[in-house]
Amino acid sequence: MTRKVALITALIAAVVGASATPANAAAPAPTFTHLTPGGRPKLTETVPVNIVFLGYDTNDVDQAEFRSGLAKTYEPEVRSRQWYGEQEKLGITYTYDYKVQYADQAYQDKFFKRLKQLSTPAPLTVYQEEYNAQTKNVLDVTSNNYIDAPTVEKWLAYNPPRGVDTERNTIFLINWHGRADFKFHVYTKTGEADPDTGYDFGKERDSRKMMAWGGTTRDDEETGLGSTRRVWFADLSAGPEANMANYIVDELDVDGDGQPDYRMPNTWEYTDGGFRSPDALSGDLAKIVRYVGLDLLMTTSPLYPVELPTGTGLPKxxxxxxxxxxxxxxxxxxxxxxxxxxxxxxxxxxxxxxxxxxxxxxxxxxxxxxxxxxxxxxxxxxxxxxxxxxxxxxxxxxxxxxxxxxxxxxxxxxxxxxxxxxxxxxxxxxxxxxxxxxxxxxxxxxxxxxxxxxxxxxxxxxxxxxxxxxxxxxGMSHPHDGWDSEAGADIGASGDFYFSWLGDENNSMMSYIDLNWDFSQFDRDNSDRFLTAAYFEAANKLAANVLAAKDAGRVTANLRSADTVLGQAKRAFAKHEYRTAYALAEKAYNIVARAADRVGADPAAAAKALHARAEQARVSGKVxxxxxxxxxxxxxxxxxxxx
Structure with a gap:
């Protein structure tokens, strides 16, 4: 439900002269710059998004058409509320700042030389063999190579094209096919077995061979990048693979639900007589950036409310x-x-x-x-x-x-x-x-x-x-399902959004790829943003209860202090300093909580009201x-x- 607490304002007597003001008149309600008693936060961020075409040129991908498929803004909201017909926005608005470039020839030569060096000859996967057995495939995969995905991510993170800052969200769209040095390949991630069974999915299963990767944190125990970077790459010239089922080109409905499933084929299938028209490539790459890279990885919506149902306020x-x-x-x-x-x-x-x-x-x-x-x-x-x-x-x-x-x-x-x-x-x-x-x-x-x-x-x-x-x-969602706020679209990995399975190919515990047991850099960023908003809103709610208290005037200075700290949190948020913003929002909430304690206001009133509503609905059977x-x-x- 949309959690709003009514703002109780002081009644202010009409001022007709200092001597006419009643002695017992309530003081004017204080005004604030950032604290909005009873309201939602208003957090904004202009999100830098670097998009690098690597192996594509303007003849392959029309930039105007590509840009037309991208979203301008995003407003996260709690997805579980949507299932019950309710909307709960977080009070966050992202505006995307896209920087699109095509890698020049020198950079492409350098990168693909590195890919070739990293290539290890390997047998065809069962999915490449299945692709070859199709009747409508454009070509046969005649060989295969394994390429270590974390190594490629790290190379891209520290060797980007000039002007690309990989500390900010960066998506590399890669195509090796068509070059004289092209090798059929898949990306691998091994060495992180299940901790209870010792089974290494990346080593043992062809279904874990990939065409995308990214999101590794600086301190990941196995493949840490050493410093914070935000890189994800998608290579349609890798595979074909299991995860996006693009090894199947003879059929449109691959999950058996009676509906065609929209998948991105390999780059060589974008041709006359192939799986998809070459005119569709620009739009398909835009879909990967928008619905996978942004909606599911870099700027997502929470699955559940991150403040948790304690009934007593935000937990420490x-x-x-x-x-x-x-x-x-x-x-x-x-x-x-x-x-x-x-x-x-x-x-x-x-x-x-x-x-x-x-x-x-x-x-x-x-x-x-x-x-x-x-x-x-x-x-x-x-x-x-x-x-x-x-x-x-x-x-x-x-x-x-x-x-x-x-x-x-x-x-x-x-x-x-x-x-x-x-x-x-x-x-x-x-x-x-x-x-x-x-x-x-x-x-x-x-x-x-x-x-x-x-x-x-x-x-x-x-x-x-x-x-x-x-x-x-x-609060974390899968990287294959989510929400697009501009389109008002629920993204599930089927039908028109089947290709969203590609989001699983990143270093996230929330994926189904089973190659790592860590939360990605994108997970961490999003969680910190969500919690910044949660503490901001909690401070707002509690401030309304404080102002309704009999002795609210005693703690006006405390509320003004919280207002100042929330302003610092908003500025840190806008500067992409998510951890700082989260810590400051929590600090502001704690200041308001101490003020509530001084005047006897219930710090958990809003949480208790939500809990009571849920219990009443359950008892009455209104589900x-x-x-x-x-x-x-x-x-x-x-x-x-x-x-």
Whole structure:
């Protein structure tokens, strides 16, 4: 819901002379420059976006046509609210400042020489072989080479064309095909195996060979860039690959839903008689930049409200409260397949201003829980008499009813993030997990993760699923689904936006590519922006409660101090200093909170009102249709996908 608190203004008597002013008249309400009691923040950023065509020239890509497909602005909003017919904007407006250039011949020669040096001969992937088996393919892939994606990202980050600052968002659109030194190739990322099973997806699976990469942080333990850079590249001359299913050219509907799926083919397929007309290339590259590079990676919308449903205000301390239903005979799944230190370490990179810790409790599976699980997974039957929600809500309802026993840190920390794990020895192979909402207004509720012999056999433990799903709970979306505010379009990886699967090919824990367990630089930037807005809005809401208090005049100086700090936060935000902006917005909120304490204003009034509304809606049965993200084992987006 749109969270607004009514501004209670002081009644000001008409002034007809100093001697006529009543002694008990209320003082005029103070005015502020940045603090807006009861209102939303107004954060603005002109976002620099460098776009470099590397291997394309003006005959290939018309700049005017390309630019016409790009968005001018973006306003993030909470996506889970949309599923319930409500709009909750964050109070952020981005205006894009595009700098487009075509790399000159000297730079192209230098870059492709480096690609050639990095190329390691390799067998054709099963997807390249499948492409060759099509009847409408333009050519056959006759050889293959592996190229290490992080190495290419790092080279581009530190060797950009003149005038390109890779500390700012930079997208390289690459085409090697057509040059005399061209080699068929795919990009790889190896060496970061699942921490619980030791399975290296990047090494073992052809489905993890890619045509794009980027978003690595400066301090990534495996492939860190050393300093902050914001680079993502997409190479349509790599592949064909599994993730975007562009190895299939004979069919338009690749996911079997009866609708054509819009995918970007390899560059050689943009030809007369090929998969797509050469006239479509400019528009397709604009789609990749707009809907993938910007909407899904660099300037996104949060999945859930980042302030978290504490009922008591914004949390400082968060307990990752793991609870495992142990139903796998002979296996202690929580001990064998969770690395608590890793879970805390990775999530702390995202919520770096929170104090995080982890604990786990094990529970046996009672008859009711088993009935709810089987009704959710096998029979699709509700597990409560008179249940108004569909069986999809079985696990939510059971755990909501039994939440008290999991609250082992209530009072010690500000927020317990509920991680609910199901370990089963049965024939359970998917999903890996999901982050659920409250089935009322889109507020996040429980994080569910699953482990079984079949899941282990496929290479997954519980640690990475917990990190991924907790990332959702903290507001992060997949890099293959999101929102385009200018078009008012929900981006899902199917139909007209099937190509958004390309967003998974970046160094993000939130992707399905399973090549790393870290949050990307883009994730960090977006989370810091979201939290800046959340603290800004919380300060505004709380200021309204302070001004409504009887002794509000005692803390006017405090509110003015908060106003000054919020101004500093806005300036830092506009200068792309996201971490500074977040810290300053939190500081301003804390100043207002201390003022609230001095005058007896309830610092959690707004949060409690939202919580009460949700509870009342649940009791009355007034729920909307739910929307879930079920995280599966494989990208496997096509019924024809190969292992």
């Amino acid at each position: 301390s968060i307990n990752l409260d793991s609870n495992t239903y142990e139903d796998w005979p002979g296996v202690d799944a929580s001990a064998a397949y969770i690395k608590p230190e890793l879970v805390v370490e990775e999530l702390a990179d995202l919520r770096w201003r929170n104090r995080l810790d982890f604990d786990n409790q094990d529970f046996a599976v009672d008859a009711k829980n088993r009935a709810c699980f089987e009704g959710w997974y096998i029979t699709y039957e509700p597990c409560y008499d008179g249940q108004e929600l569909p069986p999809d809500a079985n696990l939510f309802l059971y755990n909501d009813e039994n939440i008290a026993r999991t609250k082992d840190d209530d009072g010690r920390v500000d927020y317990e993030l509920p991680l609910i794990n199901y370990a089963t020895g049965g024939d359970f192979t998917t999903p890996l997990g999901y982050a659920d909402d409250n089935w009322v207004d889109g507020t996040q509720s429980y994080v569910f993760s699953f482990i079984s012999p079949g899941i282990i056999e496929r290479g997954y433990g519980l640690s990475t699923t917990q990190i991924h799903e907790a990332g959702h709970h903290l 909307h249709d739910p929307h879930e993200f079920i995280d599966t084992l494989e990208p496997g987006h096509s019924p024809r996908s190969l292992p």
